[in-house]
Amino acid sequence: MTTTEAGATAPSEKAENTENTEVAENAADLVVTDHDRGVHGYHKQKDEHLKRLRRIEGQIRGLQRMVDEDVYCIDILTQVSASTKALQSFALQLLEEHLRHCVADAALKGGAEIDAKVEEATKAIGRLLRT
Template sequence: MDHAEHGYIERKDDYLRRLRRIEGQARGLQRMVEEEQYCIDILTQVSAMTKALQAVSLGLLEEHMNHCVLQAAHEGDDQGKAKIDEAVQAISRLVRS
C-alpha cells in the first residue's frame, strides 16, 4: 500500500506533534527518576503519558477503520474480512496493554 493511502496521512502533523509531546513526557519522567522525586508524582506523570499514548492509538485505530477497513470492504468480502481481522487483533493488543 502506498504511504499516501494511509488513513492517518491527513492528520500526520497532529500525530507527530502528539508523539513529540509524549517523547518530552518520557524525558521528563527520566529526569524525575534521576532527581529521585516523589513516587506518586512520577506515577501521575506515567498516567498522563499513558493516556496520551492511548489517545494516539485510538485516533490511529479510528483512521484505520474509517479508511483502510472501509476501502477494503468495498474491494470485496475477502479484503474486508482480512482488514477487520487485522483491526480486531490490533484492538486486542491495545486492550491487553
C-alpha cells in the first residue's frame, strides 16, 4: 500500500499488477467453449459428413453386390481401394476439425486439458497411420 498526498492509502502498483495477473490467470477458467456446450468440431458440417458417409456406405454395398455377382477379383479390389481412400479422406477431414475446434478450445483453457487433447489427437493420428 502507498500513501497519497491526501494521506489516504492506496494499493501499490506492484500489488495491482499482481491482482491483475491473478485475474488474467483465472480468466481461462471463465472461457466457455463449444466443447463445454457439448458441441463437437464437426457440428457445422454434420449434414455434409452424413451425405459423404452415405456415399461410402453405397460403395460398400456395391462391394457386397460385386462379390454376390462373382465379379472379377481385381475389379473388386479396385473398388475396395476407392472405398478405403474415401474413408481415409473422411477421417482426415474429421481430424482437422477436431484439431481446429476441440484441441484449439482446450488450448484456450490451457493446463492439463490441452495436454490430454494433444495426447488424444496424437493417438488418433497413430491409429490412422496404421491403417
